[in-house]
Each structure stands twice: as C-alpha cells, then as structure tokens.
Amino acid sequence: MKILILGGTAEARELANRLVAMGHDVTTSLAGRTQDPILPEGDIRMGKFGGIPGLAAYLRAARMERIVDATHPYAGLISINAVAAAQQTGIPLVRYMRPAWEQRMGADWITVETAAEAAAALPPNADVLLTTGHTGLEQFLERDDCQFVVRTIETPEIDMPRHASLLQTRPPYDVESEMRLMEREGITHLVTKNSGGAQTAAKLEAAQRLGVKVIMIARPAYGPALEVATIDDAISALGLGG
Incomplete structure (x- = not known):
C-alpha cells in the first residue's frame, strides 16, 4: 500500500520504519525546518506542498492510498490542509495525536x-x-x-x-x-x-x-479525522493489521 506520512516527530519516524518493515511503500514528508533531521526508512519528501491544492495534486499524482498526519500537535496549517486534501481526494486520513499532558494535583x-x-x-x-x-x-x-x-x-x-x-x-x-x-x-x-x-x-x-x-x-483544533494515540492504533486504523 502507498502511504504518505506527514512527519517531523519521533512517532512519525517509528511509524514509517514499522510500515516499511511490513512491506508498504511509504513516503515521509518533512517541512525542512530541522537541520540534520533523523530520517526514517522509506522515501523522503522535503518542503511545502503549496497549500490544499498542492497537497491534493501530490496525493493524486503519487497515487497515495492513505495519509497519516503524524506532525507535531502544533504544526498548524499542514494539519488543516491534510483534512481538506483528504476530503477532496477521498483518500482516508489517520491523525496520530500523542496524548496531552494533564495537570497533576498540586501543580500550579x-x-x-x-x-x-x-x-x-x-x-x-x-x-x-x-x-x-x-x-x-x-x-x-x-x-x-x-x-x-x-x-x-x-x-x-x-x-x-x-x-x-x-x-x-x-x-x-x-x-x-x-x-x-x-x-x-x-x-x-x-x-x-x-x-x-x-x-x-x-x-x-x-x-x-x-x-x-x-x-x-492549549492545543488547536484541526477538524475531522480518524484520530489515534498509539503507533499500534495507527497501523490498525490504516487497515493493515498488526
């Protein structure tokens, strides 16, 4: 299966490595802000897409079958664009979102x-x-x-x-x-x-x-997507099994 991962996090890298090991065709997209990033297995795409139209066009041209948004919880526009591009192309979107921190008793x-x-x-x-x-x-x-x-x-x-x-x-x-x-x-x-x-x-x-x-x-809201909180759940949500 051809999968695009919107990456830039350790979790995105772990997910890409596991999907490649399972035999899938994975491309990880990186914004290019981090110098000398640790790269995952699979193909790498660097730089911006050009908004919603550019992302949708890329998904169609590359014949992607799944999208995973595993960017930072505050990545911003790319997460918003991923929702719109998935809706335009009909390609299923899974959003990996690490659990938020919760205030402990006594913390100020x-x-x-x-x-x-x-x-x-x-x-x-x-x-x-x-x-x-x-x-x-x-x-x-x-x-x-x-x-x-x-x-x-x-x-x-x-x-x-x-x-x-x-x-x-x-x-x-x-x-x-x-x-x-x-x-x-x-x-x-x-x-x-x-x-x-x-x-x-x-x-x-x-x-x-x-x-x-x-x-x-606080975290921003990015719109509807199938949201998961673990790498195992992300793989299951992609319909790939364990």
Whole structure:
C-alpha cells in the first residue's frame, strides 16, 4: 500500500520504519525546518506542498492510498490542509495525536489559547523558561519587563534582546537536569505548549517540585479525522493489521 506520512516527530519516524518493515511503500514528508533531521526508512519528501491544492495534486499524482498526519500537535496549517486534501481526494486520513499532558494535583497551571495570551499572563519581573518554539516568539520578547531563557532546538530567525538568552538543546530531558536549569536561572514561570509525550515532560515535574508556575498554551483544533494515540492504533486504523 502507498502511504504518505506527514512527519517531523519521533512517532512519525517509528511509524514509517514499522510500515516499511511490513512491506508498504511509504513516503515521509518533512517541512525542512530541522537541520540534520533523523530520517526514517522509506522515501523522503522535503518542503511545502503549496497549500490544499498542492497537497491534493501530490496525493493524486503519487497515487497515495492513505495519509497519516503524524506532525507535531502544533504544526498548524499542514494539519488543516491534510483534512481538506483528504476530503477532496477521498483518500482516508489517520491523525496520530500523542496524548496531552494533564495537570497533576498540586501543580500550579493556567491554560491559555494563544501565545499572545501567554505573554500577557506573565507578571512583571518574571524569570521565564520559554519552550514554545519559534512561532510567536516576538510576542514574548516584547515583554522587556521580564527575563527569558529561550530554549529551542534550532536557531531562531530573530536575535535575542538583552533581556533574553538562547539555550539550544535537543530532548529528551530528565527531571534532575530540568530542576538544575530552573534553579540556576532563578525561573519563576514556565511557558510551554501542551505537546504531550515523554521526551519533554520532565519540565512539568521539575516545575511542580520547585513551585514554578506553568502557563500552558492549549492545543488547536484541526477538524475531522480518524484520530489515534498509539503507533499500534495507527497501523490498525490504516487497515493493515498488526
């Protein structure tokens, strides 16, 4: 079976590897934002499709039989476009969505809908660990009454102002190292997206232990799709068995 995976996550890579091992013809599409990504088995397509028309045209031309959206929960437009392109072409769409993090008893969270709301929720003189990626970074850095440690994998396109420092690291992280970081930097607030998954969850445990307040940006809604939360369920939802 010919399958297009919209990738860029560890789960997408695992799914591609398993499907290729099962004998399927798999192409993984990557946006091309990450330098030196770890590539999955199968074919690779880099770059944008050109909106809904471009994605639909690609699906038809490549004779794809299934689509899997296994992008990051905050990937944005590509997930919206996948729904529309699947509807236009009649190709079944499966969305892999890792389970969201849930607030634990005693954790100090507030949940907001957008980066702008998260930036506005910060009190003056906050010392912030910012782990929201590149999107909306400018809205936070306008808050020159706060101090920021901006943690990213890739180098942002904007320069850091004097009230912000850049920390480029790659997950996974553990609780002890996250606590050391927060204590060293005097962090009072953690701003993050509800990405889910184990690789970056340690910051939430560290924040709770240290009494750091968490500002959580909620997930967007992407429209109808057959949604699953495990790789095994994704394979079953594709109608491929185990």
